[in-house]
Amino acid sequence: MPSHGAKRKAQTGRSATGGSVPSAVASLASGPGSDPLRQPHPFHEEAERHGIVLREFYPPEMSNARARTYQAGEIPRPIEQLDAALQDTLRERENVQVKDAVVHWFKTDLRTADNHALSCASQKAREAGVTLITMYLVSPQDLEAHVVAPVRVDFVLRSLRILRDDLAKLDIPLYVETVEERRQIPARIAELMESWGASHLYANMEYEVDELRREAKLVRMLAEKGMCMEIIHDTCVVPPGQLRTGAGKQYAVYTPWFRSWMAHLRKEPGLLELGEPPVRNPESARRTFGHVFDSEIPVAVSNKTLADEDAVRLRALWPAGEHEAKKRLDAFCKQRIGHYDRKRNFPAEAATSSLSVHLASGTLSARTAVRTARDRSAGGEGTQTWISEVAWRDFYKHVLVNWPYICMNKPFKPEYSNITWSYDEAHFAAWCEGRTGYPIVDAAMRQLQDMGWMHNRCRMIVASFLSKDLLIDWRMGERFFMEHLIDGDFASNNGGWGFSASVGVDPQPYFRIFNPRLQSEKFDKDGDYIRKWVPELRGIKSSAIHEPYARGAGALAKKNGYPEPVVDHSAARERALTAYKEGIESGL
Incomplete structure (x- = not known):
């Protein structure tokens, strides 16, 4: 409130x-x-x-x-606290044996395509011959504390329903639950994993302070319980910490940072490799975890509800899910990216990609956006300008990680x-x-x-x-x-x-x-x-x-x-x- x-x-x-x-x-x-x-x-x-x-x-x-x-x-930065938790528990986590299931925790990565943590979780489950379970936790207090717009909450819930249907085709359950007390999220995750007989949890890293500190706590908590949490860099094309000035410091100015970002991608082309989608679960998944498939996705969250007339208009303007994201990306690269550099500043023109909502909610990865623009567009100044705009998202997250007090x-x-x-x-x-x-x-x-x-x-x-x-x-x-x-x-x-x-x-x-x-x-x-x-x-x-x-x-x-x-x-x-x-x- x-x-x-x-x-x-x-x-x-x-x-x-x-x-x-x-x-x-x-x-x-x-x-x-x-x-x-x-x-x-x-x-x-x-x-x-x-x-x-x-x-x-x-x-x-x-x-x-x-x-x-x-x-x-x-003062230790929150990402340093998380790194310390991962390092301190490394031996315990490496010794954890796969049990009945592997879990992927969706957050701001609501897609099956090019999702690094989901790919890792799927591979782990496949190698062990066990079920992959996915989950999403709705936290009304987090939505309030983070001042999330009702229109964005509605978009996320609609995207979750599409994601659930896509996963169900692979016999992969998406478990959704509302956790009223935000501080109880780590404990609730541990309880769910114990109830499913799961020993491994995968999630993509979020770079805000609350989330980094929460994950540091969760890594240690699960390690004490004989479980393993793996946190993967996925949101940024180039993970924070990999770009440094000649003096070894984080860039605070975009232009030299962007030159370094581009040079790093040329040096490390694997950063633009797209993650594999999850594979189908074993046939036993629905028999063993049928109750997990049955969880309901809320239509709305009480403190973030759209008025009926707003919902009709906004849902028509912003179709949800990763399929819509791909459709918009393909259309933009085919029709408008070539003149993006010349027309992007004129609000009366239909010259932008309208993909920011998908990048923010993770129905599209920044990697996919950059890779598609590079491979499928006609190239030229328009393409380079748009890629540089996508890179701004990386830059601001790099800034956030190094100067976390901007969250405060x-x-x-x-x-x-x-x-x-x-x-x-x-x-x-x-x-x-x-x-x-x-x-x-x-x-x-x-x-x-x-x-x-x-x-x-x-x-x-x-x-x-x-x-x-x-x-x-x-x-x-x-x-x-x-x-x-x-x-x-x-x-x-x-x-x-x-x-x-x-x-x-x-x-x-x-x-x-x-x-x-x-x-x-x-x-x-x-x-x-x-x-x-x-x-x-x-x-x-x-x-x-x-x-x-x-x-x-x-x-x-x-x-x-x-x-x-x-x-x-x-x-x-x-x-x-x-x-x-x-x-x-x-x-x-």
Whole structure:
């Protein structure tokens, strides 16, 4: 549940808003206690009052000093804790004998094709002549703590039903269960494995903090019970930790990282080899584990349910499952990838792949996307540009692994948490609802509300507008996106907001502030995108559509109920520059 501050904000917008997206803050963390590095500076109390931290699940915002200890490597990173658990239990795990079944745990990898952990589990079961069981655990508390959008939950549940049917054709059961208490997931997995007589558990690695710490705990717990858990790198084309600068550090800038990423793939072509699909289970599987085949997939999760009319519209827009992902990928490579570099920034064009939802939920692997684009498209700049866009997903996960405090409500640059943000509820509601008086901003926000998705160029425009023109805490926008996006992914969403709010890894200085009018004129010159999503302005045929009140179309806009701009961009720009400068120089 949102904190008190977030609940209060929900009254001014269309949904609960007001916090950050702590998709991976340590769920087992205690309060700040007496450790001075855990004490947030009083400067952050305003953000706390406005629900930036989900206090039902997480401690207060950490101090900048503690964030810097992560930067310096003085605190073990969660992935290091997981690596230690795997290393410490290696001998015990190697000595575990296969029993009655092998289990694969689906998480954000809802596919049978090119799924590394599933392939390994299937091979292990086949070699031992035992049954492969797959499972998926629904955690309402995780969905709440990670601020997952109802539209994404619905997509996942629909994908699970398709996945279950595909597996059933191979006599492989998909067991689905709802675990109400998120802390009970490790213990429940151990109980299920014992009840099935399973000794081996396979899962693909998730790189957020909560998940890494949970898996470290589970590896040790199962080892103590004489069981083995194997965790496989699968989400990223190049696993985190394999790309280093000449000084041996993690890249913090995309361009040199991408050059290293491409060079690494040329050096290690096996990273683009696709995993084998699972093989059919033994004939005894249905006799022995018939009760596992009978588990039901919920139609909805109580705290993440779509309204009926929204469900009909969104399900038509976003068919679920890996077959749809493959269909879209093939169509994109055949029809649009060749001009992707030239048209991808124009939201009125049908020029993008619309595959982000499948990459986020794992109905398509990034490996398959890159491999297919390389092998089946016509090549050229369009293909290279699209592959570089897929690579951004790897980059942001690499950043997350090395600087895990970004999952803990902190910006990549801790000093940027000292900016005096605005928490103007009326301005935030206007932004959420698409009534800022800036047509390109309002069109984009209305697209998000209607489709559960927004064009990437527009994501940058509206994020810059919230954090720079309105000077509202970027974490409120970050959370709002996660609450509404069908393709919501913590690392990519956080990275995008970091770019637009100038608090992330992007090397450009804070005084890069998008002018929404210029962005509108450049990327929606004829106003087609605006007219589609802002019906009040459809009667404006000239360039006045980009700023009707400043170009002689104010009377028509006002008559149709379109608002005047909530702020003056020039004045807002100067205010933002001053606030950023003072915050950075505060030395806190």
